[in-house]
Amino acid sequence: MFCSIKSPAVRRLTNRVLGTMVLNILFAVIAALAIRFAHLRGIAGYLVAVLPALPIVGVIVAFGVFLEEEKDEFQRNLMVQALLGGIGGTLVATTVWGNLEAFVHVPHLQSIWIYPIFWLFVGLSTPVVLWRYR
Amino acid sequence: MKNRLKVLRAERDWSQGDLAQRLEVSRQSVNAVETGKFDPSLPLAFKLARLFERPIEEIFTDEEERG
Secondary structure: OOOOOOOOOHHHHHHHHHHHHHHHHHHHEEEHHHHOOOOOOOOHHHHHOOOOHHHHHHHHHHHHHHHHHHOOOOHHOOOOOOOHHHHHHHHHEEEEEHHHHHHHOOOOOHHHHHHHHHHHHHHHHHHHHHHHHO | EEOOHHHHHHHOOOOOOHHHHOOOOHHHHHHHHHHHOOOOOHHHHHHHHHHHHOOOOHHEEOOHOOO
């Protein structure tokens, strides 16, 4: 992500994230088809609905593993700062939106959007973090 | 924290890339440490000390101690 020369840890992270993205799409299609056509109810319905979220957990785990595996402490530091930017930005954005929902009745933000919003803020934080060390 | 990495590198005619290769880190990391924007951990500081065959305090200067 940050390294000019990709370290083995970055390569492994990239492969893991790509793998989980493929699983995410696959599970989302399976869940949509199963709920729509098989009319799943009860526990089976809940399990299928949760299925697409599992690869997302996998991405979080992959980043945790990366922070363990990456030997370059400066690169780890860059990654941690970008992730913190993502967490902070998401907390601020969702809290502000929550207040808007409560007091001025803006449209409801479904919690499924919180994860993409987090990565949006990680993406916005990354150039800022890199700029600090240019 | 100030350091003498640039001087020590120049004495050996090493580029930042050469030093990065020896330390097994990215060139970006060497640049960040050299310019004082990133303070290395003790293990990395010891690695630098071994590489340049100097004590750590000859490579890094504690600004607060200098007053």
